[in-house]
Amino acid sequence: MNQVIDIKQIAERFAELKRQEKLLKTEIDGLKESVLGIFTEHEGQYNGGTFLLKYDRRDKWEYSPAISEMAEAMKSAKSEEVASGTAEKVQGTPFITFKDLS
Amino acid sequence: MKSFIAIDTETTGFSPKFSNLIQISAVRFENGIEVAHFDSWIRVAERPKQEILDLVGVTWEELRQAPEEAEVMEAFKAFVQPGERLVFHNAPFDLAFLTHAGFELAATRPVSDTQSYAQILHLLSNYKLETVAAAFGVCLDNAHNALADARATGEVYIALKQGKEPYPKQAA
Numbered sequence: 376m377n378q379v380i381d382i383k384q385i386a387e388r389f390a391e392l393k394r395q396e397k398l399l400k401t402e403i404d405g406l407k408e409s410v411l412g413i414f415t416e417h418e419g420q421y422n423g424g425t426f427l428l429k430y431d432r433r434d435k436w437e438y439s440p441a442i443s444e445m446a447e448a449m450k451s452a453k454s455e456e457v458a459s460g461t462a463e464k465v466q467g468t469p470f471i472t473f474k475d476l477s
Numbered sequence: 478m479k480s481f482i483a484i485d486t487e488t489t490g491f492s493p494k495f496s497n498l499i500q501i502s503a504v505r506f507e508n509g510i511e512v513a514h515f516d517s518w519i520r521v522a523e524r525p526k527q528e529i530l531d532l533v534g535v536t537w538e539e540l541r542q543a544p545e546e547a548e549v550m551e552a553f554k555a556f557v558q559p560g561e562r563l564v565f566h567n568a569p570f571d572l573a574f575l576t577h578a579g580f581e582l583a584a585t586r587p588v589s590d591t592q593s594y595a596q597i598l599h600l601l602s603n604y605k606l607e608t609v610a611a612a613f614g615v616c617l618d619n620a621h622n623a624l625a626d627a628r629a630t631g632e633v634y635i636a637l638k639q640g641k642e643p644y645p646k647q648a649a
Contacts, residue, residue: 418637419593420568424584427569430593434600 393473478638480507481562481589483631485623486571487533489525493577497521498546500533501553501575502623505561506631515556516624518543532621550579562587566606566630591633599643609633612643 413421414430421428438446456462484503490496503515518535520543530537543549553575557563565571568590576582592604601612610617610629613636619625 414593415597418589419595419597420565420588420590422582422584422586422588424582427572427588429567429569429590430597432596 389471390473390475394475394477397475478506478509478635479562480505480512480558481564481631481634482506482557483564483627483634484571484575485566485626485630486574487621487623488574489521489529491570493574496574497525498549498574498578499525499529499535499540500623501549502627503553503556504624504627504631505556506635509635511628511631513556514624514627515553517549517552519546519549520544534619534622546578554580560586562589564589564591564630564634566591566609566626566633568592589634591630591637594637595633598637601643606630606633613637613641614644 410421410428411430413428419430453462482503482505484501486498486502487500488496488498498519499521500518501515502517504511505513518540521540524537525540530540563586565588568588572580572582572588582588591609592606595601595609595612596604599612601608606626606629607617607620610633613633615629615632615636617625617629620629
């Protein structure tokens, strides 16, 4: 019985934190553009005394057609190995999906 | 251009909780010219890996005879004037070690980061100090020694502030 209560509490706490996470993410996304705007004036770094905000950017590479063709060929080869049973399926990292019904 | 101090540190690892500072260097620039510098090795209890010693350019004997961290930090704090702009290349890394060692970073202290500043202004192959320095023609012969890196950081900062354009090709 105790175990059932613990599971219920854990599950409800997990769900509550996921709800909070979603709210926080929405708020952070809303502030993101304004925060990005401060970095040119602050030369890449905002010093908050107890925290630092630093501008960073993930640049992408655009490859030549030769590389794109190789990537396509690799994708097809992988699909073929899965279909033929040559590729071996191994267990991945577990994760939990959360759907807010409220 | 107002005066500023370019700072770099060398450490035995990536986390201030598990690693130690072994060198702090700071170079003061006034009107775009170096006018003073601070540079000190820091004694550590355990011998760092040989590749770290080789990378930063110090022997274990030299490091064993260096002053204690507290003594170096006092001298460093005396060198840095209140309100003076601090310039780093990847500020969070160096500031994490410096604040862990007792440096207080006031919220009013202006801090610039040449790594991020270069990212905002220019598209380069990467934003390592060597690459950014090469892009702006800044000499960095002794990379990974804090004094050489601090000098290069200061010169890169000046180039960025002056609106210089990078050379078309940078070293990877």
